[in-house]
Amino acid sequence: MGAIASLHSNSDIEILIIDDEPKARASLHDILKLSGYRVAMAENVESAIELINEQNFPLILLDLNMPVLNGHHFLDYLAHHDIDTQVLIISGEATFAQAARSLRFNFVHEFIKKPYAVEALLHSVKIASEKIRLKEINNKVQAQLSKSEQLHRFFVDSSPDIIYMLNERGEFVFLNNAIATILGYDKSEIIGKHYSSLVYQADLNKAKYAFNERRTGDRSTKAIELRLRCKNSDQPKYVETNSITIVLSSKGVYKKKKENKEFVGTYGVIRDINDRKLSENTLRKLNLAVENSPNLIYITDSKGTIEYANPKIFEISGYTAEEIIGKTPHIFSSGETPPHEYQELWSTISSGKIWRGILKNRKKTGQLYWAQQSIAPMLDSDNRVTNYVAIQEDVTETLAQRDMITYQATHDPLTDLINRTEFDRRLKRIISTAKTNGSGHVLCYLDLDNFKIVNDTCSHTAGDELLRQISRQLSTLIRNRDSLARLGGDEFAILMEHCTLEQAQATAERIRQHIERYQFRWEDKSFRIGVSIGMVMINAENGGFDELLKRADIACYIAKQDGRNRSHVFTESDQACIDYRNEAAWPEKIEQALSHNRFRLYRQRIVALKSIEGDHYEVLLRLHEDSGKIIAPNAFLPAAERYQLAASIDRWVIQKVFNWMLEHPDRLSSLTMCSINLSTAGLNDKGLIEFIIDRFKQTALPAEKFCFEITETATIANLTAATQFITSLKELGCRFSLDNFGSGLSSFAYLKNLPVDFLKIDGVFVRDIETDSVALAMVRSINDIAHVMNKKTIAKFVENDSVMKILLDLGIDYVQGYGSDEPSLLK
Secondary structure (H helix, E strand, C coil): CCHHHHCCCCCCCCEEEECCCCCCCHHHHHHHCCCCCEEEECCCHHHHHHHHHHCCEEEEECCCCCCCCHHHHHHHHHHCCCCCCCEECCCCCCCCHHHHHHHHHEEEEEECCCCCCCHHHHHHHHHHHHHHHHHHHHHHHHHCCCCCCCHHHHHHHHHCCCEEEEEECEEEEEEEEEEHHCCCCCHHHHCEEHHHHHHHHHHHHHHHHHHHHCCCCCCCCCCCCEEECCCCCCCCCHHHHHHHEEEEEEEEEEECCCCCEEEEEEEEEEECCHHHHHHHHHHHHHHHHHHCCCCCCEEEEEECCEECHHHHHHHHHHHCCCCCCCCCCCHCCCCHHHHHHHHHHHHHHHHHEEEEEEEEECCCCCEEEEEEEEEEEEECCCCCCCEEEEEEEEEEHHHHHHHHHHHHHHHHCCCCEEEEHHHHHHHHHHHHHHHHHHCCEEEEEEECCHHHHHHHHHCCHHHHHHHHHHHHHHCCCCCCEEEEEECCEEEEEECCCCHHHHHHHHHHHHHHHHHHCCCCCCCEEEEEEEEEEEEECCCCCCCCCCHHHHHHHHHHHHHHHCCCEEEEEECCCHHHHHHHHHHHCCCHHHHHHHCCCEEEEEEEEEEEEECHHHHHHHHEEECCCCCEEEEEEEHHHHHHCCCCCCHHHHHHHHHHHHHHHHHCHHHHHHEEEEEECHHHHCCCHHHHHHHHHHHHHHHHCCCCHHEEEHHHHHHHHCCCCCCHHHHHCCCCCCCEEEEEEEECCCCCHHCCCCCCCCCEEEEEHHHCCCCCCCHHHHHHHHHHHHHHHCCCCECCCCCCHHHHHHHHCCCEEEEEECCCCEEEEEE
């Protein structure tokens, strides 16, 4: 009965507290004293070692982080000297690695993180005390077994561990009651069964060394970790959640038979360490996640001294662990972050809040990098900061890409000047400023003279280089506050802020003279160009955005009409703008034609030379005026392109053609291919792609019977947009034709990457094929290369049978022109 009574008494266990912090020692001392425990204290490891050599302490409460010799040294000392005790780790600043390192000792009962709850601490102490007492009871019972079978039974049945015995066949012949507590089985369910019925399949090979143990004494199995199946959980998919891990110790049992020993079986103890293993696994997973994180992670104490850094920090920063641990995060500082940002950071985290932001850091090499950073404080039970956890993500490349995208969105890729979109934004801002404060500014529109000569003579590559050089020259002739933009082609604009007209005219004349004197060289050729400049004042009375652009455009047009290479200031009374105003009247005419259906559709046959096909024709556009006059597209399409109306005309044509096909199903049935022209603006209009796809879905017309024509020059000028446009519609089955092919000298270089189906050879070559050997050679080479690329050819401007025969001999696939069919109204 004395043994049973001792289970309920705390005074028989003396606990040693090892902690270098006086307040922490005193707090633990008072808590344990009030709970009835006898308590001794040591302020460092040296003192603790002296105490345990003088007397036995069944239970030790140990702090890891102490100066000189820390808690790990003490644990190593216990293990080395095989001192019989149990240890509870109580630490507030240990890392995952330190916790895992501590729990590897079998005598370490639990790891308790500061700050702790008193109830939880006492519970852990109580559990450890009970195990200590049970161990002491076990030792006493072992000595008294020969005297008291009843005492032996009490020890076995009261043990929290499973005590078992196997016969020589590996079958259970004895089990204590702990089998029900730990695994959920009644003893009667297991007695007589082979040990393998309890072992998780993957651990069978390891289990046989313990359950088949034939050795005795020190050579017998001491501790093997296994996983056993809990009751009703023998399916593999439930094993991990329902099985437990055990430490198993066993010895062989023999009986003496004359002079020989006969093996009888194995007895052993199975201890439930499932909770400990789960804690170890959790710590191991967290440690693995942090150690292998793609982010930079470090932990500091409350003063900002770095205590831990993961490998990614060493990889990115270039510093070693020795160079970082013990330092502050200032080691990463670039020196370029304003002090007030750091002040805000520390103010935030020291108040217990999380700080997030981007900091510019410096590597050991001196290279700068941007870090997206999150710093979170760790708080104790009194809401005091004990540590800081910082997580960084290297976003240097992301920010560079963002900056590049932003730059590309606002700048011309050829000249690095701002583009039309950015220029328009700045112009609108200045117009608003002028209306607000009555300030004066000047808008200049520049158009290079004779630029086409360079393009036609030396190629587009030469023209591109000329534009780059002119851009650099112009940048040196204006003020820093002025905005210089390339609007497209050989057109530029300058926005002169807070500038008088006289100052602007002086600058324009300086630009004109400089460009006039400038000599462009390409290979063995030399060129001189000029520039025509139109200017308009920006003030509170001078109209809005569209009106100012129109006036600057008109002024530039007048400068060209007056002989080029000159400047002109727009004035309301200037009679020279009348002709241009006639052109500027086209937007209204086009709008009316679209809204009142004054456009008419015509068709012209495309004739196959090598086969017999159904209807194959190109849809042509004409404008019918009220007077009955029919206007060809070359009269109004340039204005439509200039005033952003071309894409609207594209939609009108597509809508009318599709409706006509639905109204004439017999024509649709006999149709092989219907070609529809698209404008340059249409290629850059994502909405047009959606419009066409939507119309095909609504009408259910066969996409493979429709071919869209785009000009070579428009395609080359917008190659990326054109390729995306073509690819999107070809997925539906549509065909594409490249019109006026041969007009650009770089055609073949682009052609191999352009997924078109037909090449329409420029009529300038076809028309003179009978008399011009160069034209004949050009047509032949275009046709041969097209066929190599599996593309078919269409010759334009075929006006007589003799030209048609030459084309047939060359192997041209189709012809189109007045010689085969004149355009007729699509009725």
